[in-house]
Structures are given as structure tokens and as C-alpha cells.
Amino acid sequence: MRGRALAIRSTPLRLTAIFLGIFILSSAASFAAAYLIIRANFDATLEDEIEQMIESYDAIDKQDALVNRLKDDVEVTDAELTILHYQPDRGAIIANVDGLPPVSDFSIIGEKAIDEGEHDISDSYLAKSERVGQGQLTVAKTRVQVVEMGEIILSVVLIGLLPTILLASIAGMFAARTARRRIDTIQKTLGELTGGQMTARVPVGKDDRDDLTTISTAVNAMASSQEALIASMRQVSTDIAHDLKTPIQRVAVILDEITRKTALSEGQTDLLEQALTETDRIVKTFQALLQLAQIEGGAVRDRFGPTDLQEVAADVVDFLEPDADEKGYHLDLTIADAAPYLVNGDRHLLTQVLANLIENGLRHTPIGSTIRVRLARSGTSVVLSVSDNGPGIPLDKHDKVLRRLYRLEQSRTTEGNGLGLSLVAAICTLHGAQLSLDDNTPGLLVRVVFPQVVEA
Numbered sequence: 001m002r003g004r005a006l007a008i009r010s011t012p013l014r015l016t017a018i019f020l021g022i023f024i025l026s027s028a029a030s031f032a033a034a035y036l037i038i039r040a041n042f043d044a045t046l047e048d049e050i051e052q053m054i055e056s057y058d059a060i061d062k063q064d065a066l067v068n069r070l071k072d073d074v075e076v077t078d079a080e081l082t083i084l085h086y087q088p089d090r091g092a093i094i095a096n097v098d099g100l101p102p103v104s105d106f107s108i109i110g111e112k113a114i115d116e117g118e119h120d121i122s123d124s125y126l127a128k129s130e131r132v133g134q135g136q137l138t139v140a141k142t143r144v145q146v147v148e149m150g151e152i153i154l155s156v157v158l159i160g161l162l163p164t165i166l167l168a169s170i171a172g173m174f175a176a177r178t179a180r181r182r183i184d185t186i187q188k189t190l191g192e193l194t195g196g197q198m199t200a201r202v203p204v205g206k207d208d209r210d211d212l213t214t215i216s217t218a219v220n221a222m223a224s225s226q227e228a229l230i231a232s233m234r235q236v237s238t239d240i241a242h243d244l245k246t247p248i249q250r251v252a253v254i255l256d257e258i259t260r261k262t263a264l265s266e267g268q269t270d271l272l273e274q275a276l277t278e279t280d281r282i283v284k285t286f287q288a289l290l291q292l293a294q295i296e297g298g299a300v301r302d303r304f305g306p307t308d309l310q311e312v313a314a315d316v317v318d319f320l321e322p323d324a325d326e327k328g329y330h331l332d333l334t335i336a337d338a339a340p341y342l343v344n345g346d347r348h349l350l351t352q353v354l355a356n357l358i359e360n361g362l363r364h365t366p367i368g369s370t371i372r373v374r375l376a377r378s379g380t381s382v383v384l385s386v387s388d389n390g391p392g393i394p395l396d397k398h399d400k401v402l403r404r405l406y407r408l409e410q411s412r413t414t415e416g417n418g419l420g421l422s423l424v425a426a427i428c429t430l431h432g433a434q435l436s437l438d439d440n441t442p443g444l445l446v447r448v449v450f451p452q453v454v455e456a
Contacts, residue, residue, distance in 0.1 A: 013180070016172035023168065027161055035153050039146050046126045046141045047106055053082075053139050058132045063088075066133045070094045079119040081142050083127070088135035097121065103129040103138050123147055182212045186219060198227040252279040301430065306453050307350055309341040309382055313375055316354045320362075328367040331358070336376040343382055343450040345431045353427050356420045357386040357446050365390025365443070382450045389443040398437040424448075 060066040070086050074096045077084055085095040099115030109125045124147055127140035185202055192200035201223060202216040258264075259272050317333045324331050335341075343350070354373070361371040365388045374385045393401055402425040424446075428435040434449040 013173070013176040016169075016176045020165070020168055020172055024165060028157075031153055031157055031161075035150060038149050042143070042146045042149070043126060046143065047128075050106075050126065050128050050139045050141055054128065054130050054132065054137060057137060058130070060133070063134050067091070067094065070137075079116065080122050080144075083114070083121070083125060083138070083140035085138040085140075086132070086135055088133075090134070100127070100138055100140070103127045103140075108143070109140060179212065182216075186212070186216060189219060189223075193223055193226070198223065198231075248279060248282050252276060255279060303346045303348075304344050304431075305346075306342045307345050307347045309343055309350065309375060309384060309450070310335055310338075312347060312350050313354060313373055313384070316351055316358065317373060320355065320358055324358075324362055324371070327362065329362055329365070330368075330370045332370055332372045334372065334374045336374075341375055341377070341382045342453040343431070343433075344453050345450070349427045349430070353424050353448065354384065354386070356424050360420050361386060361388040361390065361444070369443075377452070378449070380452050382452045384448045384450065385445060387440045387443060387445040389440065392439060392442060392444045393437065395439065401437070402435075 057066060057069070060069060067086075067088065070084065071094055074084050074094055077096055079096045083095070083097055083100065085093070085097065085100045087093050097114055097119055098117035101109060101113045103109070106126060106128050109127050111121060111123050114121055114125075122142040122144045124143040125140035126143050127138055129136060129138040131137075189200045189202045201220050204213055204216050204220065208216075255272055255276050259269065259276070264272065313333060313335070317331050321331045358371055358373065361369070365371070369388055369390050372385075372387045374383075374387075376383050376385075401421050403422060425435055428448055432451055436447045436449075438445040438447065
């Protein structure tokens, strides 16, 4: 059903159907007009012949001579070609058929309306009846030529037009499907660009010169421009983080030496400790920015291999659980089955994804909250989810919290640098996983869907 709906919405297919419909209608109109003209000419010729026959009989003055002439003509006239029917005021009917329906002016009579008796008759006749002598004369001429011409035209349509329509339909469908494939390629590339794959491009052949090639070239030019702009922005962020990381670390060392080697008052010691804490946060922010740039650049992809998410989840929960218990939180790990949950990835980065999500829950939920980690399967995918029963994130902020350095207003007084979920999103993209944020009513539900690796 979905494929049929797409075909109906396809502009190339609709245009093919429209032009094919126009061709069929115009061809049918042409053949119909030709048939009507030919039929009118034949009927006009028959009318002249009938008029001449009636006039020739009407020219006979004596009734006896007229009757004798009609008797002679009826004997030699083939009813399949011409029907003669004369009903005198007195006497027997003279005719080469047993009966005719009443006729006034020129009329078309079908085979079923004629009582042919033992005579062979045609399918259709053009007839006229007039008063001749002392009786009513009806002359009918066969219209077999008209019928045969209609059959010939129908044969021409069936033998000539239908194959043409079939070939045109096949050619149109082929052209439309080719255009549809190219449009789908453009649409797929735009989707990849929207999803952050800035290296995506629309394939363009050297000999292509149509409108779709122009559009594809424009899309590629736009993608190249966007890729260069984003790369420049990332490079600036990386350069700033790299250049400032060392001076900040030196400041931290100097502050530490002041604390250890200098006699300070209690107030001065507190200020230096606050300065060291803030310096440490700055260093961690720069380290996270550098790691984010490295991940987005795909530099760690060569470390990928089959990794069991079940082992990763168990190790992370075991490591963080004591600290969570000490702070008054509860960690709960649920694994749907005992079989390995293999995905293609880097164990260290996958560990960081889960650790960041759990620490995010511990940082932004009230004491006593439960952080639930669940591992399950869905078709050919592995689903890792982390949920809590805290305040959650407003729906309109779900996309924003995945940006670099973005923090909700209520989170600005807590630890963090606004890069935790950005790192999670970058690692998920690197692993080809789908990251989604949903309302846990109450709390936040983060779901990561990985493509499953089948063991050889």
C-alpha cells in the first residue's frame, strides 16, 4: 500500500499518466471523427440511391405497369443488398421480405426489426417510404459498408493504437521510474545532510544535462558550502580548546603550589580552592570539546569491533552503583535475556555513553530517585534505555539539550558543562545509532537503538 501511495504522489508518474491520457483521448477523438465523417458520406450516398429508385418507380404512370415492374424487380433483387416493399391500396403486398416496420423519412432499420422469412438479410439498412402510384413503396439499402468500416476502424484501434499505447506506457513508466529514482537519491542526500552527514552528495553523471542534474549540482554546492562552514567552526572550537588547555592547566598548577607553599588565611584558602575547582571545570570542558571534535571527525572509527553491550552495562552500573547508593540514589539494571548484545563499536566510547546518561540522571534528579538501565532487543536492533523519575526535560528543549554547551535554566546551578549529552549524541551518530529523548511521566527516558551484529 505504501508503494502504491508513493506511486500516486510521484510527479513523473502523474505527468506520464496525464500525457498518456491526452494521447488516448485525442486518438480516440480522431478515429471517432473519421468514422462519423465516413458514415455520413456513406449514408448520403445511400440516400441519393434510394431517392433515385423511388423516383424511377414514381415515373411509371400506369398502376399495372408499376406492379409488374415491381414484381420483376423483387424476383431479381437480393434482400441482403436492397429491400423492396410495396403495399398497394388493393391487392397483395409485393416484397422480397415478409415484413418491414413502419418507415416515414429516412430511417435506420436493424435486422431484428425485419421479418426476413426465408430470405437472407443484412445487419442494418437505411430505408425510406413514400406514396408511389396507388400504394406505399418502401426502399431499404444495406448499410453493410458502414458497419464494415466501423469494424475496420475498431481493428485499426485494437491492432495499431493499443500496442502504441502499451509501448508508450512502458516507456513512460520507465522514464518516470528513472526520474523517481533520481528524485529519491536527492531526497535521501538531503535527509543525510539534515541528519548531520555533511559528506553526503548526489551522484551526477558527466553526460547528464537535464533539470534534475541542475538541482543535484545545486544541492552538492550547498552541501560543500555547509560542510566547509561547519568544519571551519569546529576547527575554531578545537583550536581554542587546544590553545587554552595548556595555559589553564598551568594556572591550576600555580594555584596548587600557592596552596601548598604559602601560608594563607582561612578565607584565602577557601578562595584558592574555589579557583582550583573552577579551573578544573574549565580544563574538563576543554577536554570534552577536544574529544567531541575527535569523535565528530571519525578518528576513532578504526577501533571499532564487536562489543557486548551487556558487559558494558554491567561494568558501568557496578562502577557507579556504590557512589549512587552513598548519595541516596538507586541504580536498577534490567537485561531482557542472557544472550550477548553485540554491536559494532568502541567499548570505551560506549561505556562513556552509558556513564554520561546515568550521571546526567544522578545530577538532575532529587535524592531518592531511581535510575533504570534496560537492555533489550527489537527486531534486528539492540535497544539501550536509561530512565529516571525526576523533573525531566520539556518537550521543546529535547533537541536543544543535544547542542554543545547548552544547559537548562534550572541546571545552571549544578555540576556540568553542557557537553554530556552532546558527547552522547556524537558517539551515537558515530556508531550509526538512533538517539531519542522521551517523556517518562515523570522524568526522562533516553533510548539508544544500535544495529545488532550477528555472530559468525
